Amino acid sequence: MSATIEPAVVLEARDLTRTFSVGTGWSPKRQTIRAVDDVSFALRAGRVTALVGASGSGKSTIARLLTRIYEPTSGTIRLDGEDVSHLRGRGSLRRYRRQVQMIFQDPFASLNPVKKVVHHLERPLRIHKAVPADRVHERALELLDAVGLVPPEKIAEKYPHELSGGQRQRVAIARALAVEPQVVLADEPISMLDVSIRLGVLNLIAELKQTRDIAFLYITHDLASARYVADEVLVMVAGRIVEQGPTDDVLHRPLHDYTRLLLSAVPDPASGLHADAWSGKGDIERFRGDGTPTALVEERPGHWVRRPVAASDSDDVKEGR
Amino acid sequence: MNTVIAEVPPTSATTTRPLVEIDRLVVRYGWGDDACHAVNGISLDIRPGEIVGLAGESGCGKSTIANSIMQILRLPGHVAGGSIRFKGQELLGMKPEDLRRFRWRNVSLVFQSAMNSLNPVTRVGDQFVDMFQAHEKVKKGEALERAGDLLELVGIDRKRLRAYPHELSGGMRQRVIIAMALALRPELLLMDEPTTALDVVVQREILDQIKELQAELGFAVLFITHDLSLLVELSDRIAIMYAGDVVELATAAELFNRPLHPYTAGLMSSFPPLTGERTVMTGIPGTPPDLRNLPTGCTFHPRCPVATAACSTDVPLLRRIEGDRLAACHLAGEVS
Numbered sequence: 001m002s003a004t005i006e007p008a009v010v011l012e013a014r015d016l017t018r019t020f021s022v023g024t025g026w027s028p029k030r031q032t033i034r035a036v037d038d039v040s041f042a043l044r045a046g047r048v049t050a051l052v053g054a055s056g057s058g059k060s061t062i063a064r065l066l067t068r069i070y071e072p073t074s075g076t077i078r079l080d081g082e083d084v085s086h087l088r089g090r091g092s093l094r095r096y097r098r099q100v101q102m103i104f105q106d107p108f109a110s111l112n113p114v115k116k117v118v119h120h121l122e123r124p125l126r127i128h129k130a131v132p133a134d135r136v137h138e139r140a141l142e143l144l145d146a147v148g149l150v151p152p153e154k155i156a157e158k159y160p161h162e163l164s165g166g167q168r169q170r171v172a173i174a175r176a177l178a179v180e181p182q183v184v185l186a187d188e189p190i191s192m193l194d195v196s197i198r199l200g201v202l203n204l205i206a207e208l209k210q211t212r213d214i215a216f217l218y219i220t221h222d223l224a225s226a227r228y229v230a231d232e233v234l235v236m237v238a239g240r241i242v243e244q245g246p247t248d249d250v251l252h253r254p255l256h257d258y259t260r261l262l263l264s265a266v267p268d269p270a271s272g273l274h275a276d277a278w279s280g281k282g283d284i285e286r287f288r289g290d291g292t293p294t295a296l297v298e299e300r301p302g303h304w305v306r307r308p309v310a311a312s313d314s315d316d317v318k319e320g321r
Numbered sequence: 322m323n324t325v326i327a328e329v330p331p332t333s334a335t336t337t338r339p340l341v342e343i344d345r346l347v348v349r350y351g352w353g354d355d356a357c358h359a360v361n362g363i364s365l366d367i368r369p370g371e372i373v374g375l376a377g378e379s380g381c382g383k384s385t386i387a388n389s390i391m392q393i394l395r396l397p398g399h400v401a402g403g404s405i406r407f408k409g410q411e412l413l414g415m416k417p418e419d420l421r422r423f424r425w426r427n428v429s430l431v432f433q434s435a436m437n438s439l440n441p442v443t444r445v446g447d448q449f450v451d452m453f454q455a456h457e458k459v460k461k462g463e464a465l466e467r468a469g470d471l472l473e474l475v476g477i478d479r480k481r482l483r484a485y486p487h488e489l490s491g492g493m494r495q496r497v498i499i500a501m502a503l504a505l506r507p508e509l510l511l512m513d514e515p516t517t518a519l520d521v522v523v524q525r526e527i528l529d530q531i532k533e534l535q536a537e538l539g540f541a542v543l544f545i546t547h548d549l550s551l552l553v554e555l556s557d558r559i560a561i562m563y564a565g566d567v568v569e570l571a572t573a574a575e576l577f578n579r580p581l582h583p584y585t586a587g588l589m590s591s592f593p594p595l596t597g598e599r600t601v602m603t604g605i606p607g608t609p610p611d612l613r614n615l616p617t618g619c620t621f622h623p624r625c626p627v628a629t630a631a632c633s634t635d636v637p638l639l640r641r642i643e644g645d646r647l648a649a650c651h652l653a654g655e656v657s
Contacts, residue, residue, distance in 0.1 A: 054520040055491070164608040165379075194378040195547050195591045199604030202593075206601075221520045228593035228602070251595065265525035268595045269553035269577050 010215045011043040011066065011100065011183045016075035018065055035061040037239035038075070043215040044185055048205065050218045050230035050247070052262070058239040059219045063185045066217070067102050068093060079182075098128045101176035105188040107168035111160040117144070117171050118156035143174040147204060166197035173204065177212070184208075187219045202229045207267040223266050229250050235259045237287045241296065245303030255305035258287045338367035338409060340541050341390065347402035348385050348394065348565075357612045359385045361565040362403065363640075368507065372535065372542040374556030374573070376549050376588065378385050381562040383545045387511045390543070391430050394419055407509075426456060429502035436494035439486040445472075445497055446482030452501055471500040475530055483535035492523035496530070503534065510535075513545045528555060533636055550592050553577045563587045564610050564620040567639055570647040581648040583625050619650070627652055 018036040036058045043049055053059050064070045066077060075273060076085045084096050104110040111120055121140035125131055131139045142182040144152035147170040160168055169189060176184050186205065190198040206229055209216055220226050226233055228246070232248045235243040235258065243256040254260050348360035367373050375383050388394050390405055392412060405412045407427060415423065432438065440448055449468030453459050459467075468487045469479030473649055475496040486494055495515065512531070516524040532555065536541060546552060552559050553573045561569040561582065569582040580586040587605035607624040610616055616623050622632040631651055639649040 009456060054522055096425075164610065194609065195549075196378055196587060196605035197608065199591055199593070199602050201602065203603070223521070224593045224595045227599065250600070262521060263595065265521040266595055267528075267548070267551040267554045269550050 007044040007046050009042040010045050010080065012078045013042075013062075013066065014040045014076045016040065016062070016065060016077065017073045018061055018070055019073045034239050036065060038243055039236075039239075041069055041234055041241065041244065044212045045075070045182065045218055046209050047232065048209055048218050048230045049232045049234060050215040050220060050226035051234045052223060052226050053219060053234060053236035054221060054262070057236040059186055059221075060226050061239075062236075063102065063187045063217070063219055066183075066185055067100060068096060073114075094128070094301040098130075098179045099181050100183045100185065101181040103169070103172050103176050103184060103186040103189045106192050107165055107172050108160075108192070110172050111168055113160055115159075116156065117149075117160070117163070119156050119170060120175050121156075121178055124175060128179045139178075143178055144171075146177065146208075147171075147174040148200070149174070164197070165193045166200060169193060169201055170204065173201075173208075177208070177214075180212075181214065183215045183217070185217045185219070188221070189218075190221070190225060191220070191279055195301065198225070199228075205229055223251065224268075235262070237242060240294075240306065242287070243304065244296070245300070249300065249303050250300050253300075255303065261287075322330045327633040328458070338414050339656060340369045340371075340408060341365075341367040341543075342406040342409075343390070343403070344385070344406070345403040346391055346405060347391060348382070349397075349399060349401045351397040355613060358565050358615055359398070359612060360389070361615075363562075363565075363567050364403075365560055365567060365570070367506065367541050367543055369539055370535075370539045371558065372544060372556045374552035374559040375543060375562060376552050376559060377562035378547060380609055380612065382565040383494065383562055384513050386562075387430060387513050387543065387545055390428060390509075390511060391424060393430075419477070422456075425452070425502075425507065426505045427507055428511060429505070429507045430511040430513065431495075431498055431502050431515045436486075436491050436498060436518070439494060439497065441486050443485075444482065445484050445486065445489070449482070449501060449504065452504060456505060464568060468500075471504055472497070474503070474534065475500045475544045476526075490523075492519055492527065493526060495519060495523075499527070499531070499534075503538065503540070506538065507540060509541045509543065511543045511545070514547070515544075516548065516551075517548075524551075531555075548592075549588050561588065564615060565612065566620065566649060567647075568621065570639070571645070581642055581646060581653045582621075582650045583627055584621050585654070587624075587626075 016036055016039045017034065019032045019034050022033055041049065049198060051059050051062060061070065065072050072085050076083055079096065079099055087096055089094050118140050121143050122136050125136045125139055141152040141156060141178065144155050149155045149167060149170050163171065183252045185290050190201050193201060202225060205216055205218065208214055218226065218230055226271065230247050233244065233247050234241050235250065235256065243250055243254065243259050250259065251263065254263060294306045295309045297307045298304050343363060343365045345362045345364055346360055347362050350357035350359055363386065375386065377383050389400060390412070390416065394400065400413055439445070446465050446468050449471070450461050450464040453464040453467065465482060469482055472479050472481060477493060477496055481489065489497065516527050519527065531542070544552065544555060553576070556573045557578050559571060559573050560567045561584065563584050569576065569580065569585045576585065580589055590602055591604045593602060605624055610620055618633040618635055619637050622628040625632065635651065637649045637651050639647050642648050642653045
């Protein structure tokens, strides 16, 4: 945040849209849901971008689009300027995924219970031929060390059930780092962990972004942790980004009503015990688009907010980025 | 829709008798050397009309307490000592038929994943009818009428009685469960992480609703969660648990303003704030202990930033530090 020159854009999404059909084939209720609707953002090297929203806002769909688990309905994804939106074939997808790794929410489900820790790290190293075959084991131990699992020799020989949730999530992070990706997508990486060890994982992310210059996308519904770790925040509702900008600016001087609603819903004892009655009841519906054309407008430097627009005055209006 | 239960007295101490008295409760999972020491001699009172928060990390015994009150521990879990009294009456060893009447009518329980405990192939209304008919002689029409009133109580249109669970959102299902838990006007509502699976906005709506209903109906609540910041807002008193012991007990405001136990202080600093300066925080080093093999002395000493030599040998008892404040720490009062 302190640098005046923006670090390089690594991964860029432009006008990304993904729709799903719901309802069964012949049902009259069959309809299309726009899970991700015209979303544009950029992930930069050495930056953590937080993607914040309630459940069902499309956060995880974005992660699945970026890892190319889902195919975008329209829009483009660019890695280092190269269009990767419709990559096909094992080889090219594998090359792409070597650059874009993911950490999942549940470290109890994302590790193979019958394989030792070391297996989880050696496997990606072998598949992606990240290091020569004779260095694979050594490299796996280095990775464990890098994520604070010490002594690595001992941890490597353990099975996932012998580790705590926090340690398991660190293994998942080490696995993501194995192939030296440029981008790591972390989908609610701490929400299943014990409260006392969550900060350790967030601190690890903060450290890795600096030491390895990784671009992180931190997906969460927890605004306080987003504030703790992120440089930039994107606020999503109903598949659209409604506000984005530098973390402090967005969370301290929110421009969009939805961001205010989210902020007011967070229990924050520091802001006063039994704080003012919350007034946002049943308000979420009104943030779903009602068909009025809207666009992201830069109201403060680097701080964009979705506003209704007349079709003509589109000069200040952001058309993707 | 009044039931046979006597009205709960107002919050002010018109009665000296606590609603629930947990007395040196010991719960183990398994026997002998392999036993998991889930609850190690906890004493805790819940007064009528009070919201008591119970906080701690997973595995500290929070849910075991709720399950013990409800008497739904499943083997190998068993109460190995102590007693739980409800309005003076011993719950442990109660006859199954009495227990069946006691559950739901006097105490009801809302689980974390309660919204998934609705029967997916039965309409919501019929599930209310089943519940009513299990406890009292009531005609279906009347039961549905009362079910509709309850749904409206938690802010759901009574037309939704015709809905199947999958037609409701997660938050609505959780509210249906809360409505069901309140159906027989229990004096105590046990809530075990009732909002953890929900997002912040829905969580806030439900918490506000619980507070409103509690003020209106006067039931007591034992609210279990790992989210201390939420408890501080909601509860009257908070008990902090660590490795099967209550390590601190205080009013919400006192606890928040000045925690006496280092573990409480650590928990507090595990939640990054939304306001104020952004600083690097550390949480609590280490991980919670293995309940089969608890550390000697104070169970928290291996992770404690201020532990002294005595902490690894002498077990600190929960003692009165000042006023109504209790803490189980040799150094309590000296920790800032």
